Amino acid sequence: MARILVADDEPGLREFAADALATGGHDVDAVPDGGAALARARAQGYDLLLTDLSMPGMTGMELLRVMRAEQPEVEVVVLTAYGTVDTAVEAMKLGAFDYMQKPIGSPDELRLVAGRALERRALRDREAGAARESEAEVPLTYGDPVMEPVVRAVGKVAPVSATVLLLGESGTGKEVAAREIHRQSGRRDRPFVAVNCAALTESLLESELFGHEKGAFTGAHERRRGRLELAHGGTFFLDEVAELRPELQAKLLRVLQERSFERVGGTQTLQVDVRWVAASNRDLQAMIADGTFREDLYHRLAVFPIRLPPLRERTRDLPALADRLLAGACRELKRPPLSLDAEAKQKLASWRFPGNVRELANALERAAILAEGDTVRAGDLWLEAGAAPQEAAPVRPLAELERDAVARALELTSGNRRRAAEMLGIGERTLYDKLRRHALE
Numbered sequence: 001m002a003r004i005l006v007a008d009d010e011p012g013l014r015e016f017a018a019d020a021l022a023t024g025g026h027d028v029d030a031v032p033d034g035g036a037a038l039a040r041a042r043a044q045g046y047d048l049l050l051t052d053l054s055m056p057g058m059t060g061m062e063l064l065r066v067m068r069a070e071q072p073e074v075e076v077v078v079l080t081a082y083g084t085v086d087t088a089v090e091a092m093k094l095g096a097f098d099y100m101q102k103p104i105g106s107p108d109e110l111r112l113v114a115g116r117a118l119e120r121r122a123l124r125d126r127e128a129g130a131a132r133e134s135e136a137e138v139p140l141t142y143g144d145p146v147m148e149p150v151v152r153a154v155g156k157v158a159p160v161s162a163t164v165l166l167l168g169e170s171g172t173g174k175e176v177a178a179r180e181i182h183r184q185s186g187r188r189d190r191p192f193v194a195v196n197c198a199a200l201t202e203s204l205l206e207s208e209l210f211g212h213e214k215g216a217f218t219g220a221h222e223r224r225r226g227r228l229e230l231a232h233g234g235t236f237f238l239d240e241v242a243e244l245r246p247e248l249q250a251k252l253l254r255v256l257q258e259r260s261f262e263r264v265g266g267t268q269t270l271q272v273d274v275r276w277v278a279a280s281n282r283d284l285q286a287m288i289a290d291g292t293f294r295e296d297l298y299h300r301l302a303v304f305p306i307r308l309p310p311l312r313e314r315t316r317d318l319p320a321l322a323d324r325l326l327a328g329a330c331r332e333l334k335r336p337p338l339s340l341d342a343e344a345k346q347k348l349a350s351w352r353f354p355g356n357v358r359e360l361a362n363a364l365e366r367a368a369i370l371a372e373g374d375t376v377r378a379g380d381l382w383l384e385a386g387a388a389p390q391e392a393a394p395v396r397p398l399a400e401l402e403r404d405a406v407a408r409a410l411e412l413t414s415g416n417r418r419r420a421a422e423m424l425g426i427g428e429r430t431l432y433d434k435l436r437r438h439a440l441e
Contacts, residue, residue, distance in 0.1 A: 002118050003045070006030040007037035007063065008052040008079065013102065017050060020107035021114055034058030036221070038066055043222035046074055048117050052102075053080045053087060061091065068095045069432045072418060075117040079104075144316035146309050150177070153306045158184035163256070165301045166279040168308035170425065171358030174279040175239060177308060182235040187275055190234030193227050198240040199427030206248060207264050216265025228261065228272055236274040241301065242282040242293060249294045256300045276301070311356040315349070318360075322348055325361045326376065329368040338371055343378040351383050355425070362423045366412055382412075403438040406431070410440070 004026050006017045014030040021028045029044075031037050035058045037051060049067060053060035064076055078091045078099045091099055097117040104110050157164055158181045166174040175194060182192045200208055207216075211226030228236060244252065255261045256276065260269050278301045287293035311318070322340060330337050340348070344367075353359050367380040409420040421431040434440075 002026045002047040002121075004028045004048045004050065004114065005037055005040060005046045006050045007032075007034060007055065007060070008050075009033055009055045010052070013052070013079070013104075016104070016107075017110060020110045023107065024111045024114070026114075034060060034063035037063055039221035041067065041071060041074070043224045045071070047121050048114060049074055049076045050114070051076065051078055053078055053091070061094070064091060064094050064096060070429065072428065073121070075121045077113055077117055143320060144314040146313050147317065150306060150308060153304075154180055155184065157181065157304045157306075159186065161275055163276040163278070163301055163303040165303070165305045166277065166308060167284075167305060168279075168281065169310050169356055170281045171356030172308040172310055173357050174281075174308060175237065177306065178235070178237040178239075178277040178279065181277055182237075182275070185235065185275060187234050191231050192235045192237065193231035194237040194239060195227050196239040196427060197243040199430060202245055205244075206251075209248070210251075210261050210263055212264035213266040216263070220265065223263070226263065228255070228274065229263075229270060231274045232272055234274060236276055238276070238278045240280060241278040242280045242284060242287060246292075246294070249297050253294065253297045253300060256297075311353045311360060318348060319345065321357065321360060322364060325357075326364045326368060329361070329365040333365075333368055335368065336374060338368055338374055338376050340376045341378070344376050344381055347378045347381050347383070358425060365419075365423075369412070399438075402434065403440070406434050406438060406440060 004021050006014055006021070006028065008014050008017070008030075009032050011032075014032070018028045018030045029040060029046075031040055033055050034051065037049065038058065040046075041049065049063075051060040051063050060078055064078065067074055067076060072095070075097045076095065078096050079102055080087055080099060081102045087099075097120060098113055100110070100113055154177060164178075164181060166177055168174055178194070179192060182188060195205075195208060197205060207220075207224070207226065209226050209228055211224050211229055212220050214220060214223050238252075251261070255272070259273065260271050262269055284293050284298050284302075288295045288298055311321075314321075322345070326338055326340065348360070348363075355362070363381055363383055364376075366382050367376045370380045370382075371377070405424060406420070409423045410417070413419040413423065417431060417435075418428060421428045424431065426434075
């Protein structure tokens, strides 16, 4: 059963669509305009959105743009009374799965289109799950002795409920280690919920963590459960914990101590049972010294610290890691398997990978796009982006460098914003903010 949202200002059409789709076994909600649809989607989440293009207030096209930015996993079918080619093409360019002319011919026709959209959603979910599973094996599959203490520590701490703090540079596989801790724990059949503190604005992060009540702030049209509540019984992974502002550090400390919290704007105290795993790529003890991170929170999180080594210290692991990541890239790109030739392997071996495993994965995905035949050659490996500038090179403004990096990532991914965000090591919402700031939309 899928969750479907219908947005249309015509009561008859809303009722017709809701009945037709509910008859197909789906859970259907219907709203009269784009603003209400957006609020409902933000609060509850859906698999499929059917939206009219012409509605008062927020139009269907505006709703489509926002949904592509905020919830790109949701499939969208647009409904139009005009059926013009230009309108359909614009909607498809923005990411709509399909469009239907009104009046809709029959309930069966509507169910057929919705079914095809949901099949694509299910296929993408399966592909993403397979990619995550293949990636999850990589950093903890090792041959270098430097990883032995990490694997041993994960095996020791996973069966117990101690809080774990994962430390290491960006791209060293901290989230993969967190998932491995969850997989080896008694909570493996319960949710694993991750929040990246650096990927959300301060105003959104508190609501994302704790949820909010209806009316808690402008735009809070519905009660929303937070990620912490959704993780009840499972593992809660708090990534980039150093990015928490002081007020949230204090609230998090209370949750760790009392295992309870309130939603934003609420008074009801909720109990929560989660296994805590936190991660940081920054020196938290140095932050304690300069007053930007609470010492009491650090000691609550660092019950069992594990430090992940950078890739430059795992030289023996590089060949196996490269092979696995290249195979994963080929699966995601739906191209036949590739192998690295001798010069390509030598080029990888000579690189220090300041971006660690994430940089290696990005380099191999780019190579899989560029490679011809069944072999990746040295020329297919674009590593210059991580090279240090020469001392005599002029200093360019950060905004200019950022714009070039975003534009290059979009070029390399043929405009695929999800993959561009992954290549840049940022969240999709952060990418959209940068696209607007640099006029790259």
